[in-house]
Amino acid sequence: MVGVSSRFQLPEDDSGFSLAWMLIFVSSKGITVDRSAHRETMTERVMKPIRCFSRLISPQRSAAILKGLGLPVIKGSQHNRIMFSGMKTHWTCLLFGSAATALGAGPDWPQFMGPHRNGSTQAQAIQNDWRNHPPQKLWSLEMGSGFSGPVIKDNHVFLYHRLGRNLHLDCITLDTGKQVWQSTHATQYRDRFGFDDGPRATPAIDGDRIFLMDANGWMRAFHRSDGHLLWEVNPEKHGQVDQGFFGKAPSPLVYGDTVIYIMGGSPESGIVALGVHDGSLIWKTLSEEADYASPVLQQTNGQWWIWAWMRDHVHHIHAATGKVHQSIRWRSSMNAAVNAATPLLLPEGVFLSASYGTGALLLGQSDGNWSPLWSGDQQMSNHYAHCVYHQGYLYGFHGRQEQSPELRCIEAKSGKVAWTQANLGAGSLILADDRLLLMMESGEWIMAEATPDRWSELGRRQILPSGVRASPALAHGIWVAKSPDRLVAYQLGHPLP
Template identity: 45%
Template structure:
């Protein structure tokens, strides 16, 4: 944001938010709080939710459900809420990981609490609860705000499925159940909205769906578990085609291009391995889990890599950030800034 990079990470038994100068990496301020979160599956200890920066505030959501607002200029804590304690939320498989959605003075989070506290909106200035909606458990997907028809709509891909909510008061507009029959499963990819239609995808035998919101119902255009099953990395869309991962991370997923309209697979690279993909113009920036960055054409004709570079060591699962021609990426122990040349 501007000349600052916001970093949210774990340092020993602290969850730390830092502002870094983008050209040098120099720390401008740092704010932290204690955490006892431990991952039950041998992965990193979090946090996993991307910070949200808006109106001179930084909003973060920690692995144990600590939602906080900081002053962007100084890092001063403005308010915080322990959502897991306040709403009786269980730890879950990988802790809390819903990035805060900020819109019209509200901070909305898929908290995952019982008794109507599945999705909760907080006042962005005070942290006071404004409304609650659904009994849906928490997912690992980031919610988004879109305009469907003429109505601002918040889309949450919760543990139970897709929910469209009126951000003003939490009224549920429509729901579409989309969850694996496996108990040990998650929804993690963020919904994509393309020409008033919504694409969702999950692994664990769940699959992908292209939906049309008609009144109070999501109507499927197509669904399949054989096309583009995103485990944790959200796909991207360009010129009629989706690009993303098909299959679970631990089984070395394929990289694919898929026709959005029909669901037909344009091309696939089997056993590509896990990672993330973002869109930059007409190019794909693919960051593999072992730290290799690949620049490729976003074309349905074939997988066309243009350049490759090893930019990180260790395990890389965090989405990178692209701003002003510089890619910021991190592994468990490294943070790098990579200047991208024009292609």
């Protein structure tokens, strides 16, 4: 059973009126406000005008109308907007609130590794001078266990975590840290090695839905606006599934009307594609055990393909049908080893890297098939954290997490090492424009230039206690990161004027 604690209601003050919307009906009898329509936070699918026209009212006039309606107005804001769309004698008005004052530019962070599934984001208007203008803490919340990272859509953060015997999916306002709703369901997962019992996979958001997989492999979809359960699928429905070393960790991937899960089942249920609307099976393929890398999408020659790195092979799979085009073996000779860093799609090819003596591999395509361009264990050996790519160079952690890995920069096309920086420890990386943002396992947050010339640190701060393993998120100029029991948000970019 799934329970929902919902506090998603029409805001009564300035703090809640950010990117939410209501439908207002205007007729000859006057203006009425339909509060029941306040259920979505998305706007991109609302406006489909047919035989209607639109006009934009100035912020000043919008503020006056809002005040006259008894609705909240952000003082001094230039972002209050009312847009009218009319048909015959009735008018439908789509009312947008102000972007919250802490929100900056840049895209959302709706899935593991960000908007492009490569650990990179753009246009975040980052403040580079941390000495004179350090990042400002917006909020800090106690959370449960788990390695699942935060995801961000509009002005909301979503986090999947565990408290006691229950898993919680929380929806939190990005700029204030206020909880909007929480959805709860039971779990019986126990880590066989005594590690953290929380979820590993990071959620994926698509439209009004948010998709999850817990450490036991249960696959679920929730409604993004209020947290109610849309569907859930027991992995045993599609095959026999083993827990693996540390539970199920690959994050879900949305392709069209399907959501892809690396389940690691057999027979022929290593990867399953489920319908986003009802969780029905679209296709399933392979009988290989899952590992810890997440799948990625690639478009070549007008078709979409999935790269899925599993226990023994990396597979190239047709996204629409599940047909396996090619399987390439790339793993350690050790049994007690994992493939955990997600493949990166580069202009130079497809990049893979693992530890345990495996090393890096760059695949290139020729005559429709993929083959190695270079490989080696001395160039880049990722353990859990993936690399990021910028202008022909890869930046990542080289070496085992428990053995104090180095941060390294290598040329993507050749694997040539440009520089190495020791004594940083393990962590995760995000590339924001031309800046490297490192969330260290120690709880330190470091910013550096993304340049092949040298290691060039720009600033650092201690923002969390040690033990940070979850991937961070960056959206709208706000950095969100999780430790084993805490979630924090910092203003990194310049707020919108």
